[in-house]
Amino acid sequence: MTPMELWSSVAPWAAELRRDLSERWDTLLLLYSTGLIGGFHTSFTAATAFFRVKAAHRPPLKVFQVPRREDESAVVKDFEKLLAREGGRTRYGYVIREMPQWEEGFDFDRYDPVVLKQRADLAGFGSVSTMGDLFDVVARIHTAGHSKLISTDAEPGAVRLVGGRDVQRDGTIAPPSDVAYWVRAQPEHLLAPGDLILREIYAPGDPHGFCLAEVTEQDLPAAASHTTIVLRPKADLESQRIGFAMMWLRTPLARTLAGTSGVHVSVKNLLTLPVPQPDEALEKAFDELDAVRLRLEEWQLEADSLLGSVFMHQTPAQARLEIIDKGRALRLRVEAASLLDDLGHTIRTRFPYPIASRWRETEAQLSAGDPRAAYSAVLDTAEILLCYVAQVALALGREEDLNFGAVVAIKGKLTSGRSGPGFGDWVAVLDESATSRRLRNLPTEHPLQDIRALFAGSEATNARQRLYGRRNDEAHLRRIDSIDLPGAIQAAFADLTILTDRARFLADLPLLHLTDVRWDTLERTALVHFRELMGDHPVVPTKTMAVPRNDLEKGSLYMRDSGHQLHLLRPFLVGQVCPVCRTWSTFHVDRVPGEAVLLKSLEHGHIFRDHSPAMSAALSGVGLL
Incomplete structure (x- = not known):
């Protein structure tokens, strides 16, 4: 029985001891338990390891974490179930067939099959990098090891020392208190705008992600203490990817994958932490959401300003007219936005x-x-x-x-x-x-x-x-x-x-009727005039756009995807004025009796007879005839 750090720490002494043990013994079981030993702090986690003399056939390793405040009989039953298994997972434990690299930390979550699957699934965002690919680590000041640098706020050149407790959950750095440290920091210690500063110490069982803040000009000058970790974005890193990494770090899964079963976060583990990277479509979605957020903030500021001006006018009558007039526009904006929650609208x-x-x-x-x-x-x-x-x-x-x-x-x-x-x-x-x-x-x-x-x-x-x-x-x-x-x-x-x-995705896939296409050979772009046929009426204004392709058809229907690529819908869907009701309509092929092609309207079911050889040829070209 040892402290958990013997198994979870990546420190050289712990890795060397684990390696020495693995050369002489087969590890059969690792049993983690927190707060169960009398006389110790309730956050203390013990690791009980069971060994067998090394043999030719290595048995699978079984890992179990004793839950706190659970029914004892259920825990014992689950433990017995784990002992009888040769693979897979129980509620509180799992079996490892492939022995891990003992040089790496072995906290409970690191090799949990559920966590490993979540790690593999990160590629679904687009691609995966590591924190070390995106950020560099800034040197920290240890209050004991660098005690000669400790100063006072009165000394010229002294800067504030930011500790883990100063990093707030709301993403800000707390202002300096009366007990704050001040230091004579070296240039390599100084923080810069845009640095990410994280708490290095967490309470056992903390369910949250990393607590971090982005350093701003208002927080400087400052340096970071050993109770934090500071990440500096690499020079070519886009702001959007920095924001995505910050959101990721604040998730519980990020802390789990970084191996923080103990109280300290390892810088080595943090730099090897996988970071999902958004693909082009996801980047575009984030840009649009950010634009929406900024627009909503503008509306809120406008409403706050309007409310704050109630008693600032010369007369109550003027204030009344101002509130009613300008408030009407804000109210209509919100009402229009609220209608989008109505599926029918x-x-x-x-x-x-x-x-x-x-x-x-x-x-x-x-x-x-x-x-x-x-x-x-x-x-x-x-x-x-x-x-x-x-x-x-x-x-x-x-x-x-x-x-x-x-x-x-x-x-x-x-x-x-x-x-x-x-x-x-x-x-x-x-x-x-x-x-x-x-x-x-x-x-x-x-x-x-x-x-x-x-x-x-x-x-x-x-x-x-x-x-x-x-x-x-x-x-x-x-x-x-x-x-x-x-x-x-x-x-x-x-x-x-x-x-x-x-089918809400159809709202992001507009139906376009190209009314005119003009190709510019020198510019290598086409100026396209089109009608966006979205909504319940075909009479819509004509818009224009420039497209870098010369294969677009005037008069045909296209669908525009979220990446603004145009997809030809002819001859599956064609658009024209219906000869029956004289309304612009969309048609699909319904029957081909003889030489004529009968097209049926999606809007009202009227039939249009097309005798042109081009329609029959197009249907043959796509395999419908």
């Missing part, structure tokens, strides 16, 4: 036009009082939602040279000329998207990854199946009795709400 204003217009029609029918029309509108909207997403998936798959098996059935229906594709075909495309191994290997920021997740989870799958069943019943004249219709409407709309809520 988001769909009507931020979803692609075909879906948004169908949703508007559904809400109108639900409030009109005709149950049969309302029920049909709900099912129509569900089908159009899946139809639109499936058409986008097919277009994106063609770009990536990915073939969908579901296209075979769609092609058969189109060729027969009798009936076009429907609800079941769109479901088949989306189901295939969710299970395709080739799609799974696409970059995480690819829009097909959002589409793949549409049916993820049983709730969305069950909702889709119920809507599909209702659509089939309606098509085969198995209509619901008028008495049961109100309940059916409510259930169907609930299922539709589940699917549209899962």
Whole structure:
């Protein structure tokens, strides 16, 4: 039985002793327990090790951490379960088959299978670096080892010594107190703006991440004591990556991976701590969130200033008019932002036009009082939602040279000329998207990854199946009795709400109609005029953008992803004025009887007959004919 530091410390004496032990003995079990020995401080952790004379066949190592304030019989039962296992994990312990490197610290969390999996999962953010790749360590002043440097605030050139207790949880450094140390710091000890200063000592069982603060001009001049660790960003490190690293360090997982089962943080472990690095899509998302945060702060400051000026005007009448007039603009901003929490408002204003217009029609029918029309509108909207997403998936798959098996059935229906594709075909495309191994290997920021997740989870799958069943019943004249219709409407709309809520990613994938494209050979860019068809009305203003590509088609529909890349949707989706209702509409191919191609509107179901050879050639080119 030893202090835990014999096993967890990376100090040379501890590493050498562990290495010597491993040369003579096989370690069978490590048992950690905190606060269980009378006469010791409650934070003291003991490590009990069980050895066997080294043999040819090395047994697996079992590690157990005795929990505090748990039922004793449950702990004993879990311990017995661990002793009987040859691998895996129990509630309070685990088995290691591959013996660790004894030179490294062996605190309980370091080789926990759960923690190791979390460490491996960090790559999902984009890539992984180490703190040593991003930061350098600044020299610290030890109040005992550097006692000759201790001074007073009255001595010229003396600077404040910042200790661990001065680093606050809110990310600031506390102002100097009456008992603060002052030192004659050497240049290598002086802190600089942008340095990150962390507490070096933590209470056992502290559930939080690292306590750190960013040094500002107001905190200087200063140096750091041995109860802190100071990290200085490398010269070429972007501010965004520094901010991401700070957020990471404040997480409990970061402290766990740094091996802080004891009270001290090892500088060596901290420098080897993995740091997830955001990819381009995540960086863009952080930039946008930061811009949102700054905008909200501006609104708050404006509201605070307005409230503070109530009694600053010459007359109460002037104050009243000022508050009402300027307060109205702030109130309208907040009300508009609050509406985005309403799914219906988001769909009507931020979803692609075909879906948004169908949703508007559904809400109108639900409030009109005709149950049969309302029920049909709900099912129509569900089908159009899946139809639109499936058409986008097919277009994106063609770009990536990915073939969908579901296209075979769609092609058969189109060729027969009798009936076009429907609800079941769109479901088949989306189901295939969710299970395709080739799609799974696409970059995480690819829009097909959002589409793949549409049916993820049983709730969305069950909702889709119920809507599909209702659509089939309606098509085969198995209509619901008028008495049961109100309940059916409510259930169907609930299922539709589940699917549209899962499709919120469509708000970030605008549908664009390119009205004009002008290529500049010298600038190597195209000036594009387009209409962003988002929301429940096709009459929208024309916008412009510059795009560094010369293969864009005037008059075609495109989808713009979160990385501002344009994806051609033709011939899966085409846009033009409907010859029946004279409204601009989006169409998908419905049937091909003979030489003509029949296109069906997503918004209202009107049929458009296209006799041009170009349409048939385009459908053949993408495998639909």
